Amino acid sequence: MDLATMDYLAANHHCWLQRCSPLAKVLFAAGVLTFLLTTRSQAFLLGMLVFILGLALSNRLPWRVLLTLAIIPLFFASVFAISLRDWNVGVLVLGRAVVSALTVAMVFMTTVPVRLLGLISVPMPAVFGELMYFTYRSFFLLLESLKNTLRAVRLRRGRERISLSRVRAMAQVYGMTLVRAWDMAGRQYDLLRLRGLGQGLRINRDWRLRPWDLTLLAAIIAIGVGWYCA
Amino acid sequence: MSHLHISDGILPWWLWIGGMVCTGLLTLLALLKLRKQRRLLSQVAIMAALGLAAMNIPLGLPVHINLSALAGILLGPLNGFLATFIMLVFNALIGHGGLTVLGVNALLVGSEALVAGALFRGLGADKGLLPRVAVSVLIALVVSSLLVVAVTGAAGLGLEALAHQHEEHGGEGHETVFLKTLLPLYAPLLAIWVAVELGVSLLVTAYINKVRGDVFAGR
Numbered sequence: 001m002d003l004a005t006m007d008y009l010a011a012n013h014h015c016w017l018q019r020c021s022p023l024a025k026v027l028f029a030a031g032v033l034t035f036l037l038t039t040r041s042q043a044f045l046l047g048m049l050v051f052i053l054g055l056a057l058s059n060r061l062p063w064r065v066l067l068t069l070a071i072i073p074l075f076f077a078s079v080f081a082i083s084l085r086d087w088n089v090g091v092l093v094l095g096r097a098v099v100s101a102l103t104v105a106m107v108f109m110t111t112v113p114v115r116l117l118g119l120i121s122v123p124m125p126a127v128f129g130e131l132m133y134f135t136y137r138s139f140f141l142l143l144e145s146l147k148n149t150l151r152a153v154r155l156r157r158g159r160e161r162i163s164l165s166r167v168r169a170m171a172q173v174y175g176m177t178l179v180r181a182w183d184m185a186g187r188q189y190d191l192l193r194l195r196g197l198g199q200g201l202r203i204n205r206d207w208r209l210r211p212w213d214l215t216l217l218a219a220i221i222a223i224g225v226g227w228y229c230a
Numbered sequence: 231m232s233h234l235h236i237s238d239g240i241l242p243w244w245l246w247i248g249g250m251v252c253t254g255l256l257t258l259l260a261l262l263k264l265r266k267q268r269r270l271l272s273q274v275a276i277m278a279a280l281g282l283a284a285m286n287i288p289l290g291l292p293v294h295i296n297l298s299a300l301a302g303i304l305l306g307p308l309n310g311f312l313a314t315f316i317m318l319v320f321n322a323l324i325g326h327g328g329l330t331v332l333g334v335n336a337l338l339v340g341s342e343a344l345v346a347g348a349l350f351r352g353l354g355a356d357k358g359l360l361p362r363v364a365v366s367v368l369i370a371l372v373v374s375s376l377l378v379v380a381v382t383g384a385a386g387l388g389l390e391a392l393a394h395q396h397e398e399h400g401g402e403g404h405e406t407v408f409l410k411t412l413l414p415l416y417a418p419l420l421a422i423w424v425a426v427e428l429g430v431s432l433l434v435t436a437y438i439n440k441v442r443g444d445v446f447a448g449r
Contacts, residue, residue, distance in 0.1 A: 003286060006324055033330060037239055069325045073237045080240055080385065083412035089392050096239025101325030108323045125261050134275035135316050143283040171433030178434065179442050181276045189272035
């Protein structure tokens, strides 16, 4: 899945989930995960899948992104489901994997990354938040450089099957990117130090609740009732 | 690859909670160490970002590389583990690997950084760079793969408990059936991944050593 697409949505997409507080969304996701992990009802899982897709629809999240997101957990959970040779538990495994992945990803897609990173780094020392922020910032710089260089190598080498020389070329691209990144790391660190990193700069932690959080509260109560009845 | 993108709801609760606790303690230890060497922060972040970018680029094979063993060699075992953990947090946030199994996933993939980093330093500089990297990365990948088999076995136990089907399989435990079916599916992917990850790690090391020998100097 393209992290860049999800980052774009998180920063620019306008929907009602964007208006909810990051704290409420994280608590909502935690609640959904708890219900998912403690249920054995296939009907509840099906209901949850419909509910989460409905949530995505009401927030106008792109289907292509959601489908791509669902494929990876579906594929890997199906490896476990097939190995188990038990249809009933297999469906539970698939349902839990897909619904939980979609729920967590939906929180990521509708929350400004810095706020989400600030919130999830709460249990750790401050340096963890800085590390998360620095990694996220560096990822986009490196991905662009890595993709462009790999594309240039592919264009120059033309179409070819998997071979040792192709693997070697690819590894050299990784090596080159790493060397560049290593040099970049020092400069980036100096730059961020100037902007206050490690010297009192605090990651923005937004604890405020908002009126739209009531919608999520109602949703989690409804899910809880469904879980109890199932 | 070694984490098999284990999703939520597959592992038994005692395993993922245990994984969370172990990963939490290791991460805390690494962070406390990093706080005293703040300049390394950017290198840890860059390595995590590179691993994340490498995971995001398809290889044309049903596997991807994560460069965790290389992170352990370049940054040291604990910082390599930290870079791996950060990489997996982002992966979990986009649905690649479950959130509750983040601890177990971090231990599986992070073991590559821990083992490779410790072995690389333990082997001594007189052995030559590439042989040291080859031995460290290979052993790290084997350890990680064995841990994956152990975790999938435990997952089989957990799912078996969910199914309550011990009796239906007679004397043979359900986890045995589970592993017997899973391993033939997983083994070819594992073999490809070990070969690709080892090859790429060696080639990247050789390239870096050629153009920027100082990166490995003193390690």
